[in-house]
Amino acid sequence: MIDKAIYFSSFIMNLYSTLSYLFFLIVPNITIAQSDFIPHRNGDKWGFCNEKSEITIPWKFQRVELFTDSMVAVKYRGKWGFISSEGKEILPTKYDRMTHFVKGIAGVKINEKWGVINSIGEILVDPKYSNIQLDKSTFDSRMLIPVKLEGKWGFIDLEGKEVIELEYEMVYPFSEEVAAVKIENKWGFINAKEQRIVIPEYENARKFSEGLAMVKESGKWGYINKNNEVVIPFAYNEAHNFENGLALVEINEKYGFIDDEGSWTIRCQYYDALPFSEKLAKVRSKKKIIFIDKNGTNVISGKYDDALSFSEGLSMVKLGGYWGFMNKRGRIVVPCIYSSAYSFQNGLAKVKRGEKWGYIDQKGKEYWED
Numbered sequence: 001m002i003d004k005a006i007y008f009s010s011f012i013m014n015l016y017s018t019l020s021y022l023f024f025l026i027v028p029n030i031t032i033a034q035s036d037f038i039p040h041r042n043g044d045k046w047g048f049c050n051e052k053s054e055i056t057i058p059w060k061f062q063r064v065e066l067f068t069d070s071m072v073a074v075k076y077r078g079k080w081g082f083i084s085s086e087g088k089e090i091l092p093t094k095y096d097r098m099t100h101f102v103k104g105i106a107g108v109k110i111n112e113k114w115g116v117i118n119s120i121g122e123i124l125v126d127p128k129y130s131n132i133q134l135d136k137s138t139f140d141s142r143m144l145i146p147v148k149l150e151g152k153w154g155f156i157d158l159e160g161k162e163v164i165e166l167e168y169e170m171v172y173p174f175s176e177e178v179a180a181v182k183i184e185n186k187w188g189f190i191n192a193k194e195q196r197i198v199i200p201e202y203e204n205a206r207k208f209s210e211g212l213a214m215v216k217e218s219g220k221w222g223y224i225n226k227n228n229e230v231v232i233p234f235a236y237n238e239a240h241n242f243e244n245g246l247a248l249v250e251i252n253e254k255y256g257f258i259d260d261e262g263s264w265t266i267r268c269q270y271y272d273a274l275p276f277s278e279k280l281a282k283v284r285s286k287k288k289i290i291f292i293d294k295n296g297t298n299v300i301s302g303k304y305d306d307a308l309s310f311s312e313g314l315s316m317v318k319l320g321g322y323w324g325f326m327n328k329r330g331r332i333v334v335p336c337i338y339s340s341a342y343s344f345q346n347g348l349a350k351v352k353r354g355e356k357w358g359y360i361d362q363k364g365k366e367y368w369e370d
Contacts, residue, residue: 001270013020014057029055031304032366033087033369035050035055036048036049036050036056036085037057037072037085038050038051038359038360038361039064039072039086039347039348039359039367039370040053040055040059040064040259040367040368041059041356041357041358041359041368042059042368042369043059043369043370044062045059045060045061045062045164046059046060046061046062046063046074046279047059047060047061048063048072048087049104049367052360053367054311056087057083059075061074061075061076062075062076062077062078063075064350066151066345066350067344068369071083071084071090071101072085073098074093075093077093078095078097079092079093079094080095080097080098080350081093081094081095082096082098082319088321090119090120090121091117091121091285092121093107094110095108096109096112096238098111099132099134099135100134100135100136101119102134102135102136103143104118104119104265105117105118105119105124105134105158106119106134106137107132107134107145108127109127110127111127112130113125113127113128113129113130114127114130114131114132114147115127115128115129116128116134116145116160116302124159124160125145125156126160127158127161128149129147129148129149130148130149130150130151131145131147131148131153132145132147132148133145133146133147133171133172133173135235138307143157144156144157144163144164144173144174144179144192145157145158145173145300146171146172146173146179147166149166150166150346151166152166152167153166153168153169153170153171153181154166154167154168154171155171155174155179156365158268162168163192163223164190164192164194165194166319167183168181169182169183169184169185170182172191172205172206172207173207174276175207175208175209176207176208176209176211177191177192178190178191178197178198178208178226179191179207180205180206180213182200182205182368183200184200186200186202186203187200187201187202187203187205187215187216188200188201188202188205188207189208189226197226197228198224198226198228199228202215202216202220203215203216203217203219204216204221206241207241208226209241209242209243210241210242210243210245210260211225211226211227211242211260211288212224212231212232212260214239214240214241216234217234220234220235220236220237221234221236221237221238221239221249222234222236222239222244223233223239223247223260223262224321231260231262232258232260232261233262233263233332235251236249236251237250237251237252237253238250238255240275242260242278243275245259245260246258246259246265246276247260247273247275248273248274248275248281249268249367250266250268252268252273253271254268254269254270254271255268255269255270255271255272255273255283256268256269256270257281257294265294265296266294268294269272270283270284270285271284271285271286272284274277274308274309275309277309277310277311278309278310278311278313278328279293279294280292280293280299280300280309280310280328280341281309281316282307282308282315287303288301288302288303288304289301289302289303289304289307289317291307291310291315291354299328300326300328300329300330301316301330302326302330305318305319305320305321306318307326308343309343310328311343311344311345312343312344312347312362313327313328313331313344313362314326314327314334314343314344314349314367316341316342316343317332317336318336319332319336320336322336322337322338323338323339323340323341324335324336324337324338325341325344325349325362325364331365333362333363334349334360334363335364336363337353338351338352338353339352339353339354340352344362347361347362348360348361349362351365356368356370
């Protein structure tokens with residue numbers, strides 16, 4: 001007979017996890033760029049300001065990272081923690097490193113070991129692992145976390161129980177109920193009961209997406225289903241996961257897009273390409289950068305040095321060796337003056353000018369003083 005106390009404890013933990021997740025869904029997000037919580041740098045110290053650059057939290061932090069809409073990771077005296085949009089300490093600055101919060105939990109590193117905490121700082125998994133995979137792509141419905149200990153990977157649940165033995169050379173997070181795993185230098189797939197639904201036989205593999213997984217055999221990529229049936233033959237030097245029915249692939253140093261039956265939707269003709277984002281894909285012809293739609297129609301073109309995918313309506317573009325941002329009409333809205341940059345998230349982008357980093361908004365306003 002199942003011990004009722006253990007069953008009740010497990011029930012409470014599952015209920016707590018579910019309620020924590022629902023809490024993060026229903027609590028209104030704070031949009032960083034229109035609050036009083038914009039990271040602002042003065043010299044080598046960071047604080048926060050409002051849209052008028054009026055300081056709301058004094059400069060005292062060594063670094064700031066926008067990890068969530070409503071919380072910001074800050075580094076103070078060599079340690080990381082989280083503060084709220086009111087400047088209140090949510091998690092003390094005591095961690096060597098931290099991951100993003102995902103569904104109410106985050107990975108934290110203390111004394112070279114990784115553990116897991118919840119959003120109020122309670123330790124869910126004691127820090128003892130040498131590595132952890134915890135980001136927005138980590139979880140499917142199984143809520144299992146990839147961890148590494150003594151050179152081997154496995155999976156734990158939110159109670160820290162090792163539900164899949166740490167015996168693999170490498171793993172990827174569960175996706176569509178299965179996970180790619182590497183053992184004895186070969187890749188296969190397991191389910192949450194550690195049953196091998198695809199025997200390790202491939203040179204490489206990636207996670208399942210839209211019912212298909214990329215696998216590599218004899219130096220070429222193809223796609224299989226969960227029955228280990230080859231749906232799309234091994235023909236590609238480079239390939240990407242399916243997203244919205246399309247996958248980016250490369251043959252003979254030319255890029256194009258296929259559908260889930262392996263038919264060309266946009267034939268291999270480009271010298272470089274990125275997957276679709278916000279309904280557009282960046283490709284490179286012989287002479288210029290182009291953004292195409294899913295019909296292969298040229299939407300934006302220009303003689304840029306480089307460009308990246310659209311995020312929040314803007315694409316990073318490089319011109320004359322420096323980065324800026326353009327909109328979907330192909331108009332430069334933030335001048336190309338930055339030596340390095342990241343795409344926009346929550347209305348802000350991190351950019352580097354000279355030797356220092358700072359944040360800008362979508363109008364190009366800079367939030368720093370030197």
